């Protein structure tokens with residue numbers, strides 16, 4: 131395939147992205163969390179092309195992005211606290227795993243055969259504009275090769291997937307920087323399937339206590355929550371004392387070659403997390419470093435999502451060195 135078309139977030143670029151999606155092509159789109167690799171969720175072949183481009187196992191279902199709550203309610207049921215959560219956080223970086231309604235019209239490949247579907251109403255104006263122009267549900271996993279670091283800029287997408295997709299809509303760096311929080315609400319309670327951009331502290335006042343453990347090795351609730359994920363090419367170490375020959379990533383008063391946030395601000399650290407991992411990886415390769423070491427990050431608020439991604443990036447797996 132040729133190099134991906136470079137689209138701008140203007141009327142022409144948005145119309146072109148929507149036309150390509152309707153024609154069954156793959157387009158990378160900016161969301162408020164990370165870039166998504168988008169396809170028409172109603173076309174089997176288009177959805178199959180997402181799995182092929184990412185090298186993603188086909189048992190790992192995709193998130194469906196929709197423009198509004200009405201369209202979400204035609205596709206899925208809203209048990210337990212689902213409606214209250216949608217009211218509180220949509221549009222925004224929350225994904226709800228909900229029971230499918232009959233006649234939902236989605237390709238079975240989107241849900242990998244599950245009786246549930248993951249739904250999100252994104253808040254990014256460019257993604258919203260494409261959703262309204264395309265007039266159909268859009269499946270979009272993060273726009274990175276499977277198991278690799280998520281993309282928060284169009285350049286990251288191009289480096290990972292540029293030769294495998296039709297176009298990249300460049301909306302600039304994504305503002306939040308970590309993926310959506312994934313919840314599965316039911317009549318019995320709400321399970322936390324993935325830590326993400328909306329911290330637990332904001333969710334539990336609505337849901338009460340959450341019932342799931344997302345620590346590595348816990349039962350896999352979201353099939354994509356494999357222990358090893360988000361892997362740089364270089365060995366990643368979390369905490370501990372920096373050794374000679376390592377590339378270091380600091381936070382707050384802990385200085386490093388790079389820093390997630392010199393102010394020790396978790397929102398800034400989340401926004402910079404994946405770009406910093408990409409940069410540290412490049413620096414490590416150019417220096418021939420043995421490892422990348424990240425300073426300790428407080429495990430509160432957005433820090434939990436940051437630590438979750440760092441633990442997975444550090445976990446031994448198919449890409450470990």
Ligand code: TXA
Pocket residue numbers: 161163164165166167190191192193223225227241244246247248250270271272273308309310311312323351352353354355
């Ligand atoms: O912020 C985000 O969520 C980004 C943007 C592009 O929206 N998307 C994203 O997609 O992170 P992805 O594919 O990288 O992660 C989706 C996660 C996977 O872990 C997958 O297993 C889980 O959602 N998932 C999808 N459908 C599910 C279902 N029916 N039941 C349980 N988990 C599901």
Ligand code: MG
Pocket residue numbers: 271272280
């Ligand atoms: Mg992902």
